[in-house]
Amino acid sequence: MADRTMHKNENFASVPVFRNDEINTGSFLRAGGFSNVFTIESIILKSDQHGTSFDVEEKSSDTHSKDENVNGFQSLVSSVTRHQIAKNSRDQRFAVKCLRPEIADDEELLEDAMKDFKNEISILCSTDHKNIIQVHGISPDDGTNAKMFFIVDKLEETLEIRELKWKRLQEKFSNTKKVLSTLLVERIRVAINIASAFTYLHKKKIIYRDLNPENIGFDIFGTVKLFDFGMAKDVSKMHSNPDGTYNLTGGVGTTRYMAPEVLLGFPYTFSADVFSFSLLLWQICALKVPYAENQTVGQHTERMVLDADRPPLMTSFPPPLHDLISQCWSQRKMDRPNFEYIVQCLSLYIYQHSSMKRRKSRASFSSSRLSALLPQARRRRSSIGLS
Numbered sequence: 293m294a295d296r297t298m299h300k301n302e303n304f305a306s307v308p309v310f311r312n313d314e315i316n317t318g319s320f321l322r323a324g325g326f327s328n329v330f331t332i333e334s335i336i337l338k339s340d341q342h343g344t345s346f347d348v349e350e351k352s353s354d355t356h357s358k359d360e361n362v363n364g365f366q367s368l369v370s371s372v373t374r375h376q377i378a379k380n381s382r383d384q385r386f387a388v389k390c391l392r393p394e395i396a397d398d399e400e401l402l403e404d405a406m407k408d409f410k411n412e413i414s415i416l417c418s419t420d421h422k423n424i425i426q427v428h429g430i431s432p433d434d435g436t437n438a439k440m441f442f443i444v445d446k447l448e449e450t451l452e453i454r455e456l457k458w459k460r461l462q463e464k465f466s467n468t469k470k471v472l473s474t475l476l477v478e479r480i481r482v483a484i485n486i487a488s489a490f491t492y493l494h495k496k497k498i499i500y501r502d503l504n505p506e507n508i509g510f511d512i513f514g515t516v517k518l519f520d521f522g523m524a525k526d527v528s529k530m531h532s533n534p535d536g537t538y539n540l541t542g543g544v545g546t547t548r549y550m551a552p553e554v555l556l557g558f559p560y561t562f563s564a565d566v567f568s569f570s571l572l573l574w575q576i577c578a579l580k581v582p583y584a585e586n587q588t589v590g591q592h593t594e595r596m597v598l599d600a601d602r603p604p605l606m607t608s609f610p611p612p613l614h615d616l617i618s619q620c621w622s623q624r625k626m627d628r629p630n631f632e633y634i635v636q637c638l639s640l641y642i643y644q645h646s647s648m649k650r651r652k653s654r655a656s657f658s659s660s661r662l663s664a665l666l667p668q669a670r671r672r673r674s675s676i677g678l679s
Contacts, residue, residue: 307417310387310429311457312439314338315388315579321446326395331446332386335378377428377443385512386428387446396438406440413442415498415521417501423489425509425519447517451482455505459579477488477645480613481578484638487569491631494562497528499538500553502545503568505575535626537561548583551598555589560651563625569634570620574603577613597623612641665675 308441318331353386395405416427429443458479465471486508493500495567502523509517523545527538551567553560571582582603583592595601600623605614616637622628631635 306373307427308638310335310374310428310443311338311432312441314378315441315443317388318384321387323392324389325339325522326391326401326408327389328392329387329389329439331384332381332388332443335381335386335489337374344524374429375464385446386443388441388443389475391438393438402438409440412521412524415524415526416442416444417528419492419496419498421489421492422518422650423485423518425493425517445511446517446519447511447519449510451505451508451510454482454510455575455579476577476610477642480638480642482516483573483576483633484642486518486572486651487631487634489516489518490569492633493524494565494631497526499525499527499540499560499562499660500565500568501525501540501573502549503565504549505572506545506546524553532561534558536557537625546591547589548654551625552593552623555593555596560625562630563628566620566628566631566634567625569631570617570628571603573620574605574617577609577617578606609642612637612644 314337315335316333321329323329336418380386391402391405391409395402413427413430416425417430420426425444425447427442428446431439431441433670458661459474461475462472465475484636486503490500490503500518500521500523502520507520509516509519525538525540527540530538532538536554537559539559542554544554545568546556549568549571551560551564575582580603587595602621605617609617612618613630616629618635619627619629631659
């Protein structure tokens with residue numbers, strides 16, 4: 293029996309549908325817990341019959357007439373979008389995420405995978421932010437769950453790879469303070485883009501729950517993209533506790549970047565993402581992996597919770613970043629700032645850095661100009677008999 297609940301979700305209203313045989317996949321990009329991601333070499337449309345509208349339940353005559361125009365418009369939008377995406381696919385700017393084929397053999401595993409997969413597609417289809425990966429198409433809701441896929445922006449590299457490049461530049465210019473300062477500003481701009489995406493998500497009542505360098509990428513235009521929303525949770529319809537937390541599954545995410553309350557399985561809220569961001573920001577500044585030494589989850593939890601152990605805040609960190617990171621990884625979740633505040637602080641740091649750079653540039657220009665004018669003034673004084 294086909295499970296046709298997914299495409300009834302309002303988030304999918306204008307997302308075009310593509311058949312599996314319309315997509316020509318290329319090289320393997322990466323693997324996830326339940327999925328594989330491949331480049332798309334091209335999309336060859338077979339027919340608009342499978343992409344202009346979604347399967348819906350039979351409606352009564354009153355409802356049918358009411359929704360006819362809406363469905364017709366959505367079909368038109370979907371058809372146009374299908375052709376546009378097919379055209380753009382020639383530039384190889386898209387990728388396809390699909391379930392790993394071996395999962396189909398394990399019914400229980402397939403059920404878990406489908407739950408995460410549908411959750412990810414649903415949340416991504418509800419978002420529209422330049423720093424969040426976009427869904428450009430989905431598979432037909434024809435009951436073949438094991439063959440489900442969705443089309444997203446192709447990413448050229450992850451933040452993990454970009455950090456290796458930053459580290460090489462850092463080592464190359466280790467004795468040039470001015471260059472190191474400029475390189476740090478470049479990295480902070482990336483952090484601002486990440487924080488901006490989280491500001492947007494939290495306003496939509498979505499907790500991401502797995503912020504780490506492997507889930508942040510850069511597209512062909514160099515734009516920062518947050519991806520892999522399999523663990524994200526939309527809490528907009530959930531009841532919160534009196535302190536604003538939610539009774540959510542503990543231990544979700546990547547242990548190294550996990551907030552203490554998540555590690556312990558206590559109720560948590562959006563501030564868990566802020567804690568994860570603090571460790572990511574520290575990593576962007578230090579160009580080192582936090583808690584890099586091998587240890588078990590139990591040992592890490594003991595260090596993080598009982599000892600309140602945090603990575604060292606180095607003297608090379610500018611004071612504003614030092615203070616912000618300290619606030620974000622506070623043991624008390626209610627003491628952590630929100631992402632709007634984080635964006636403001638990081639933006640202010642860049643503004644102050646740019647202002648100081650301009651002032652130094654003007655001072656240097658004035659000094660050079662004065663040095664050039666002094667010999668001329670001396671020559672004039674000599675020509676009129678003054679010493």
